[in-house]
Amino acid sequence: MSLLRVEELHVEVDGKPILAGIDLEVDAGEVHAVMGPNGSGKSTFANVLAGRPGYDVVRGSMRVDGEDVTELAPEERSLRGLFLAFQYPIEIPGVSNMEFLKAAVDAHALGRGEDPPSAIDFVRHAREAASRLELNPDFLKRGVNDGFSGGEKKRNEILQMLILEPRLAVLDETDSGLDIDALQVVANGINAFRGDGNAVVLVTHYQRLLNYVVPDHVHVLADGRIVHSGDRSLALELEERGYGWLGA
């Protein structure tokens, strides 16, 4: 059974059709890259997977481990292992990163019918993950994304992914705005996360990240549909030739 199975997905925003029939299957252990021109619907796809309000599924379905999640609330999808790293992470001033992460981890534990971890175990785990991403432990005390630089916000998304250990991580342009070293750090984080039991969907504009996180499949999204799929060589070809030759 596929980890993620998207069929014939049609999505509208404010009555305007954005996604026009997407089919995608992702198996455990795989990395899929989704590329495509600006405005082609990549973020829409990522958001609709996560159940963002305002994105209306007018046709089609999404299944995670065989379960239809199309009608589930965002938090229910999260508890089933769906994680979205936002293209533009927003701030929650006044709520510390640590508090926020603990609330998330507790919710996941309760969702699995387990006791939430002790504060001490949690803090240790969070510090460890932060240091793996070369984030100063002080970041955990600051408000969620509050005053973070663009690159810090992106690393913070990966930190949340490492701590929540989702089944499926959808990373929406997590590589954009990262300096060369930070890109390496984030890539290492993603590679450390990869495993037989999970999968990653990388939305990206650049071949660069794919040099570090090697994808099994590459898809091109244009006008709300997947117009072309291939292996990692497709990404290299796109880098050279752009999207025009695909009729996108």
Next chain:
Amino acid sequence: MSERSNELTDLVGEEHAATGHDYAAGFVTEIDTDTLPPGLDEDVVRAISAKKAEPAWMTEWRLDAFRRWQEMPTPRWAHVQFPDIDFQGISYFSAPKGDAPKSLDEVDPELLRTYEKLGIPLHERARLAGVEAEDEEAPQVAVDAVFDSVSVATTFKERLAEAGVVFCSMSEAIQEHPELVRKYLGSVVPKPDNFYAALNSAVFSDGSFVYVPKNTRCPMELSTYFRINAENTGQFERTLIIADEGAYVSYLEGCTAPMRDDNQLHAAVVELVALEDAEIKYSTVQNWYPGDAEGNGGIYNFVTKRGTCLGDRSKISWTQVETGSAITWKYPSVMLRGADSVGEFYSVALTRNFQQADTGTKMTHIGPRTKSTIVSKGISAGRSQNSYRGRVRMNPGAKGARNYTQCDSLLIGDTCGAHTFPYIESKLSTAVVEHEATTSKVSDEQLFLCQQRGIDPEKAVAMIVNGFCRDVFRTLPMEFAVEAAKLLEVSLEGAVG
């Protein structure tokens, strides 16, 4: 209004509140009472005084207040709306029947159960709700319990007496410490100060009295728990706290009332006096019944609270967490007379449904180098209106005085309102007045981020509100900070689930 914001409005509990399930303190205690019939004239004032066997000077004091009150018009300046109050339709005295209990053993078990249910045990061994009984480190708290018009019990009196601290009901203080009461009662809030203060001075029935002697640190937190139970009764309590030179006291006030369809009036007066080097910390967790989702019923909370920093280097600090009442009209204030004295005001006011709050503070700088800090956090949801009204005045003698004001509003949904009315009066070039204000909204994006990480929207709102209030909560004694956070969470609980 967006669909999403509608959801948000639901979330903070319109329908839910209609069933009243979210106001746990809304029960009524069945108990025989001795209640005066509704109405107010000089005879009623005399009757209240007589019931308490007060000395003649006290009766005269009340009558003087009553005569002044009759001359005064009802104030209309606050940013709140309500129908005229029929002052002849209210009963001004209600007390559980029987003689005042001499000790805790004599208190009616029904009353003990009432306070137990509210999480305020009146046994001296027990700690406040939420604090584990075995925890020897947990600070003990002395409680004065005021039920309708009278104080029904005061705990830890003996231990406090060993330290020289007087903590008793106002009725008892009038009998036992007339020299202190005569000297300070009305010295901070004069009888004709305002309409409700004058009314209170005429008919106040009970309240708490605290005196902390020179160079004494009060050995425990003091607290008064006010409970309105009787129907159609006003509660007019009077609190007076005096910290003598070099003394320190921390005091907490809590309040609840049953759910009733009629509005009930609560018009208290609190006076604080801090002498040289003394410090008074006064915290309030106000959870009077706010009324139902349609705006029916609830308490009108019209309160005058003021402290005076009489001595040099004295300090008065007000912290309030206001979640209840249909209408709140309240400005805990400090008169900074002593040189280098300090006034603080930390406030969290949460309104939802049709609640209206007009609250803030007045800091009057009189002495040189006096300092005041104001931190106000207003949270509005539903169709509520939440106003901050503050006045900072620098008198000519207040050379080198400073004020810092921070006023933050958080909106939940699209149908509520937040308003800020800061007044600054300063003719002094050496005074520094700083004011900062922000308005923010719990955004759909923030909620979605939380949900995406598995946190349900109700918890997410509570977490965001809590973060917003942190600067104020950290000024509360620890166990009350936990209570306050829980209270906010319960107040925000809504239709979801």
